[in-house]
Amino acid sequence: MPDPTRPATGDDDTTTPATPATPATPATQDSATGSHGSTDPEHPGERTLADPAEEVTEINPDVDIAPEDIGVPVVSEGERLLEVDEVTLRFGGVVALNEVSFHINKGEILGLIGPNGAGKTTCFNVMTGVYQPTSGAVRYLGKPLGKRKKFQITKLGIARTFQNIRLFANMTALENVLVGVDAHHSTGVVSAMFRLPKHRREESQGYARAMELLTFMGLDGKADELARNLPYGDQRRLEIARALATSPQLLCLDEPAAGFNPAEKAKLMELIRTIRDQGYTVLLIEHDMKLVMGVTDRIVVLEFGRKIAEGSPAEIRDNPAVIAAYLGVDEEDAS
């Protein structure tokens, strides 16, 4: 693990290089074998399977990653954080969202589900300023987002991950998170140039917070790995860490469990709960019903750009419209 006193910089030469987080193992055949499962090469069929939990990087739920005070008015638990009000969005002939309304309360985990192409990701895009709604409005803390730019919305406290991972592939894990932390910093050229106290303070605090987040997500050992060299699961986790780094009030996760196996999904479920317990509000898009049912407090269902249902997981599970549109008849199989 890198020396925490090291200034957090992405620069080549000003800092002494940290020792690589993961020592490079030589690429020889024998050195890499035998670390997992049993080792009798003659009878592969006889092996005992590895404990799946061992495969999953351990997260550290105890690390305090509560959002930093970013000057957003404090809303108490249960109050409305964000409201989607009669939002319609058209792409030419395609109506991606059709008068959709729902809201998210502070401190809850809200599930957003629906068939493919129902408009879930589009909903995220509208909430984060990627698209402007054709009509209707998104209100955050009671105020419409209006024509705010993407980065301004992030600064207000809405952060997201992407359905297709979009990390800064050639930056290290730590640098990826630092970019998120920087969202609320203000050092510019002048303070960097003269190394003003503000700059030093922000750098050291930012570095500390980034390391905390990495530790929380179980990525502290990989802080100096390039994002693109991380395994898929780590990349998904790093996306969450980066989003958390912006100290959001509302964290939007777009299919964070895609490509995970059931064991990994279970871990993720834990993680999402822990994140909420640390003071975040979570909006979750996910197709895995077990996960959605297990973690959310409330669910909104979209179909063809319209909201077709809203309610507690139990209500949604039994809603005939949802079953017809989304779950399909053989519900057991689907999960």
Added chain:
Amino acid sequence: MSTTTSAPAGRKSSSTGFRERVNNLPKAVKIVLWVLFALFLFLLPVLNIPFITTEGSDFGGVLFTVATYVLVALGLNIVVGYAGLLDLGYVGFYAVGAYTVGVLTSEHAHLSWVVVVPIAIVVAMISGVILGAPTLRVRGDYLAIVTLGFGEIVRLTLVNSEWLGGAQGISDIPKPPGVELFKVPSLDWSSGAPVVDLDTTSTFLKFGINDFVPYYWLALGIIGLVLLFDILVKSSRVGRAWEATREDEDAAELMGVPTFRFKLLAFALGAAIGGLSGALFATKAGFISPDSFILLLSILFLAAVVVGGAGNRWGVIVGAIVVGYFPERFREFADFRVLVFGLALMLLAIFRPQGLLPPRRTVRAKRADERQAVLEEGEASA
């Protein structure tokens, strides 16, 4: 580059082993090495080291040219290397800087050099903002052609504007005020061994028409300052924002990076450094005309950055030295020097595809790639 063969200059060496060894030296030793290296750079033009010294053209002048290239490359590196914006019209800013000096010291006013250079930097920076504000919304390669257009617009405006001296340019640009502190004699190697030649001296710092060495010294000092600036800014939030923008603009924006503002900042800073370099050029040349700011120069500047290793400041310095020095060194090839230079660019591209000194991360990635290639090729041919 040949200068890297001497001891402290080896810091530029791409061999990580060497670099680590240097890094591991005690701090005091490092400082001494740096000082020696600085001294070496300072004395380089008067040492007249055989083989390194250019026969065909005045070595002091060549070193000055190389120094302006280095400066330009550092500026362009901010735009291309850090922020990932392909700029094919960088010479435009260089011209703006040079012409600001020309206009304010000779053509239309006779302000002092000391006043004019900061003005030139500011004017170049403003021109960067003026170009950037509308065009930075244009993406990727479209930006390349827009900037190329800008460079040409600047040049053609100079050609066609009487007020700016037209195609005939501006002459009689005054020299900067100097102080005559001491004289530095040069070495003469004509007898085989170095002999101190007391007749040929350069005065620190007297700016004349026919001794280019003081200009080199001036440029060297400015490079030092710009380098420091670059190091400080890059290793801050600003540097990270540039990098994130380069990697994935949309994602960066959604992570709270005002990408447009940072791109504009990169453009403005790059332009300012380009303008500064142009101002130096005008000062030394004493005469500027639109012919000094042709499109080809933009391309050479870009070549310096890319060949050196876009994103790594030491790399682009090496690249600038290659692009600025080799064509002069190749003077003995006479008519064939552009041909040789072209071949050199191709060979560099093919054999150092990541640049001479790629940024740290690319080095790492490259090492992995190389090992992979070895492994894969080993199998494929087996």
Added chain:
Amino acid sequence: GDTTTPAASGGAAACGNYKIGMFGALTGPNANLGIYIQNGVNLALDDYNKKHPDCKVTLENYDSQGDPTQAPALAKKAIDDKKVVGIVGPAFSGESKAADPAFNEAGLVTITPSATNPKLADNGWKTFFRALGNDATQGPAAAKYIKDTLKATKTFVIDDASEYGKGLADIVRQDLGSQVVGNDTIQQKQTDFSASVTKVTSSGADSLFFGGYSPEAAPLIKQLRDAGWKGTFVVADGVKDQSFIDNAKDAAEGTIITCPCVPADVAPAFQTAYKAKYNEDPNTYSGEGYDSATILLDGIAAGKDRSSMVDFVKSYDKKGVTKQLKFDAKGESADIKVFAYKVENGKIVSVGEIK
């Protein structure tokens, strides 16, 4: 002349191993113009070295390709070579403007056999001399020829924005006055002149004056003729180059060229010597090149070095192959003539002095 001097008889010990420099385009698109001059200079050197076999003077070439941006570095190179006592050139006006300040500061004499921009003499350079008439005489001569000899009444004027081309064209414009029916400016290296062609043809001009060099003159007239323009094409010394005819081919026929350079037959002895060496007639500024070099060589023979050469040239007064060689206070030639030439059957032939 009678150049046997004490210095020469002083033998090898006093021999300075001096050099003179030839500064101009020896390669590049305008190389011909430089080479014509260089040939003249070489001939002068041959003459000198034949007379002074024990103390030869050599020629150092500074090939600027006619490019002003390369000129200062070359000037510096010449200045640093302490053996160089004088320069023939710079050949072009643009490069003169760029390089002459350095020569002036270094006190190294330059005698240009060809750069004709009048403003060059106004800079107060002590080392500047011009062995021919400038465009302040060539321009009016061209205008006069257009008006009086061609009897043209509508003239279109185009320049190439260069120090030389624009300077000359502006003088012609001024002299032609209301007879100018249109103006245009092109760029050096341009090849597509369609817009200018339209302007010329639609202006109804019966003559066109172009201030510039042959690389642009050739495609310009070719495209004009292709568009059916029938007027007379008038150019100046910058186009007096065989490559103009090689490239414009038939379109070059009938072009009028003015030049402050003397026709080959003005100095028959020189013509013969030149022909013997190069197997062709002396060309544009060969004679002027010969004369300029001769002045410097006379200086060397008189024992002058770099620093004393300036005064020697200033007080020089002898008959050269082209004219009486004598300079006024500004370094301008005292004896000035402008000639007209015409392209006929693929050759440039003299049609006499413009008086």
Added chain:
Amino acid sequence: MLLEVNGLCVNYGRIEAIRDISFTVDEGEIVTLIGANGAGKTTTMKTVSGLRPVRAGSVVFNGKDITHLPAHERPILGISQSPEGRGCFVGMTVMENLDMGTYARPDRKSKAVKADLERVFELFPRLKERSNQAAGSMSGGEQQMLAMGRALMAKPKLLLLDEPSMGLAPKLIQQIFDIVTEINSQGTTVLLVEQNAAQALKRSHRAYILETGEIVREGTGKDLADDPAVKAAYLGGDV
């Protein structure tokens, strides 16, 4: 034996993604690979389709050694892949993407293509509705349908499906497995990678379990599905 993989080793630089794995796929079979993240499933698929160079071992298809055959020649032999992460041509329309599926088909100009297109549209009506929409603007799940449809358009002998259900809604997942079973019954051999292991095992003839680049178990789909260890590890047993 349609596909035979022997002692395959593949590296990403110094990372050994798969080590000495061997398996076979018989004509007419559905064979599933399951394993945790990073086990090497995708790498195996890519090696079969030629996108990754082989360090050691061999790949034999239909009796022909294709270990070093360039990727673009494999579709001609009848290997088609629906890649992980979909790999749709984002700037092409849905229709053009489907067209690309037939690029290497010898009978690409025949009527059969039209019939296949109808069939794909029948399976995924959304694709028909949006046949002129740019693939890049389709939703994640829609792109997954498109990738699948494109692979079907190639009418391969061996269809490689890398997590075909990723990002699909529960109802559609169901449908995807039905499709796999159906095209298999029509004669296409399928090599399947799935995280949705319970479903996959149920539908497949045989399966292999991959762990950190090695095959640790193999058996019929049913046997593995009933194996408590497998259940605990991959089927989300009682989590």
Added chain:
Amino acid sequence: MQNLIDNFFSYTITGLTIGAVYALVALGYTLVYGVLRLINFAHSEVFMYGTFASLWVVMILGGHPGAGVGQVIFWVAMMFVAAMAMSGFIAVLLERVAYRPLRKRNAPPLIALISAIGASFVLAEIMGLRSRIAGWVGLDDNLREYVRNSRNNAGLPTIIQPQPVFTVGGYHVTNVDIFVIVGAIAIMVILDQFVKRSRLGRGIRAVAMDPESAALMGVNRDRVIQVTFLVGGVMAGAAAVFYMLKIGITRYDAGFILGVKAFTAAVLGGIGNLRGALLGGFVLGLAENYGSAVVGSQWKDVVAFVLLVLILLFRPTGLLGESLGKARA
């Protein structure tokens, strides 16, 4: 302005002829950009070699003014053959030497630009030094004519004497004008059909968007790229012939400015888009000429670039939009 109104048709026709040349050269940029997403900086030299090939073939055949129709047709046909062959060859060679090695090494796109710049210098200089190079080979005196003054202009004899065919608005449209405009459009229509009908077009786009998926579909990337260069080169060869017929003079560095213009045209129309290249070429040719008429020839290029900037500001992917898509957020 009055000048433009008075001579509108004249400026239009000349704009269209030069625009046709831009368009043909632009196709090469657009095609290569389409597959490799990089600016083939040396494409201008591909064009320049075409101009010389077409010139030399006329010299070899002894082309001269005032010949009969049959002879002229033969000469012009040979010009096309020579120029297209030469440019096609140079383009393919370029791909082999300057691009393929880089692709094999996974070089970043910017370095490919540098390699292309290097190649561009080398190609131009070889042509500019042909007399010197020929000197080493001990050139036969008969060939002197071809290499003389290698850094200066080389002019083509006027083999087609321009003759007015009809008159619009006072401007005599000549046979050469018609030939250039109609010929260029015809060639582009053929290319458009070829790219559409053959699988090449789809292959190009697929490789550009996702090389891995393209391979999975059976697209041979190296081949697609090679054919793309070849087609681009052949188009540049055709452009070279039209250029020589219209402008009549070439030089070792004649490609540079024209290349910049053609690339601008490609971007103007929407890079990667074949019809965009056509439209961009004509728009640029016209804009330049109209601009020259209004503000003076010396501002011609400024007009072109200002237009480019304006168009990109309002249509960031060119007039017809690029055909290469982007992934969504």
